Amino acid sequence: MFINKKTSLITFGDFIDLYLKIKEKGFKAIFFKLTKLNYSDKVSSKWDNYVNESDFWVIPEIRNHWNKTISGNENVSYEEYVSKKYFSDKKKISLLSIGCGEGLHERNFCEYLHFQNVIGIDISNESIKIAKNKSEEENKKITYISSDFSKVDFKNEKFDIILFDSSLHHFEKINTFLRNNIKPILNENGVLVVFEYCGPNRLQWKNNQIKKCNDILKKLPKKFKKFQKINYIKKKVYRPGILRMFAVDPSEAPDSENLQSALHNNFDILEEKKLGWNVIQPLFKGIAHNFLNKKKETKDLIKYIVNEEENFLEENNIKSDAIFGVYKLKN
Structure with missing residues (x-):
């Protein structure tokens, strides 16, 4: 059922996804989750129970490609x-990671820099x-806060690095959010670092x-299209x-298509690079675990898919x- 040709209110894929979730977790667990009425409860529940065993970013070759x-x-x-390019000669650095999840990126930064203060919020x-x-x-001194970011009072504290890794696209009215909530807490010589989805709102690909994606999916061997723990082929x-x-x-990509322009409106670009995701995100959903082995066939398929995505973007100017x-504060 379509709202228009560009967005969908409900799709056949939703019924497939619901069926698979019920098979995996049971009806009661899914019913309880879907009937949560509070916005914050829905969002926190989503990430409290999240397991990323079969998402595209778990594939090492994909991460290497981004690197x-x-x-x-x-x-x-x-x-x-970022550490070596922008902060190699600096000490007593402060970092704020917004939507930090399980803290991987703060811990990674701590491998390369001497921090005075590191805060992660989720x-x-x-x-x-x-x-x-x-x-x-890992004996890393990081302060973690479990809270809605908008409810945290930083008491005029400013940071040298503010990080969004797959979290900025969860905020509404991103232009206003960056202007009112992020610019005031970024140091004059600090940087904003983003690794972000900026595609269609609500993942309306x-x-x-x-x-x-479907053209590529048809060409994949059956063994690469199996869902995890469930006997079902994508x-x-x-x-x-x-x-x-x-x-x-409800926090997923409400204003994502405006994310890049909002960054440009509020900050000067030090560097910006395209990561794709136009093909690999929808294609690998639910089946990425099949691509975690080190076999030549698997690596060749990943390389083929990445090349197809790059050619797709270039040929269609997408x-x-x-x-x-x-990014840095505007002069």
């Missing part, structure tokens, strides 16, 4: 790249518990994206229905659905 795009070296992460209590445990295990890529988006996580960028 090479950003740093020029597939073995150099963006945390190492709405998910469970993610913050994991982040605290891991930082203690374009028709040509979906067609491209036969088609669908855009998610907007009703399901609101039911599962805007990338994700970017990495480093």
Whole structure:
């Protein structure tokens, strides 16, 4: 059922997704989650119970591809790249990670810089518990806060690095948010670092994206299309229905298509790079775990898919659905 040709209220894929979720987690768990009425409860519940075993970013070759795009070296992460390029001669640095999840990126930054203060904030209590445990295990001094970011009072504190890794696109009215909430807490010589989805709102992928994904999906061997823990083969890529988006996580991409322009409106660009995601995000949804082995066949398929995405963007002059960028306050 379509709202128009560009967005979908509900799709056949929503019914498939619901069926698979019930098979995996049981009807009661899914019913309880869908009937949560409070916005914050829905969002925190989504991330408290989130498991990323089969999302595209768990594939090492994909991460290496992003590393090479950003740093020029597939073995150099963006945390190492930013640290050495912008802060190699500085000490007593402060970092704020907004939507930090389980704290991986703050811990990575701590490998390369001497921090005076590192803060991670996330709405998910469970993610913050994991982040605290891991930082203690690695003997890293990081302060973690479980809260809605808008409710945290920084008491005029400013930061040298503000990080959004797949979290800025969860905010509404991003232009206003950056202007009123982020610019005031960024140091004069500080940088804003983003690794973000900036594609269609509510993941309403374009028709040509979906067609491209399905063309590739048809060519994949059956063993690469199996869902995890469930005897089901992915036969088609669908855009998610907007009703399901609101039911599962109402914070998902409400203003994402304006994210890049909002960054440009509020900050000067130090660097900005296209990451793609136009094909790999919809295509790998639910089946990425099949691409985690080190076999030549698997690596060749990943390379083929990445090349197809890059050619798709270039040949059709399409805007990338994700970017990495480093920004500073406007002069």
